[in-house]
Amino acid sequence: MFFELKPEEKIIMTLRRHWLVLTFSLIWFLPVFLIPFVLWLTASYLNIQSVFFAPFFWLFCSLWWLFAWAGLAINWVNIYLDYWIITNQRIISTYQKGLFRREVSELSFSRIQDITVSVKGIIKTFVNYGSLEIRTAGTFDKIREPKEDNVFILEDIPKPYEVQNTLSQIHHDYVNDHSR
């Protein structure tokens, strides 16, 4: 793991973006792979093929598919390597923003003031995934696209209401333990 647990700290749950978000990110990339076939049909319709056209065209297509495959994999990495780790003391957020660009943040439960769940749209409502916004007592050094300075966001997580209840319980236990 890229982080170390503190004394008496244990991992409660790990969260990733909902599998539907990953699926949609792959689906919208599919037309990129179909572009060569469209070009081939267009060339056939316009009758612009010659003896050397087909070999060079399919060589270009194979290289196009090769780099499209890399683009698809980079898109997968960007989304799949976003995850959140919830322990009994803090929340650790990891955002992959592209190749060799990664942000890791952590939020102690002592700084949590408010937890808000946001589920917008028909698909998100029926599939039950959405965003969870945690408002803190102070400012954040590393926040991903904040609307406010003190908001910690878990995006497109499954079962956000259950996660909200879990976080509230953990926060309650944390405050009780540290107020003694």
Add this chain to the structure above:
Amino acid sequence: MFIASLIIFNFLIMIYIAFALAILFHLRKYRWPSDLNSASTTIFIIGSLLFIGLAFFFFVSIPWGTITEIVPDFNL
């Protein structure tokens, strides 16, 4: 023309391999235990080998000798 094309082709393959190694590095380094990283890594490697093989096949299927005869000025 064949040599120039071969150089460009190899250059593009090397660029792709650099991207592929970067992707595999991220999947390896930031993996979380008991997740799909091993499956996604395998799928990516198999797909890469497939498309590289396809590109190589189409490259060697081009009639380079015929092209050189028809367009001798491009024989490098």
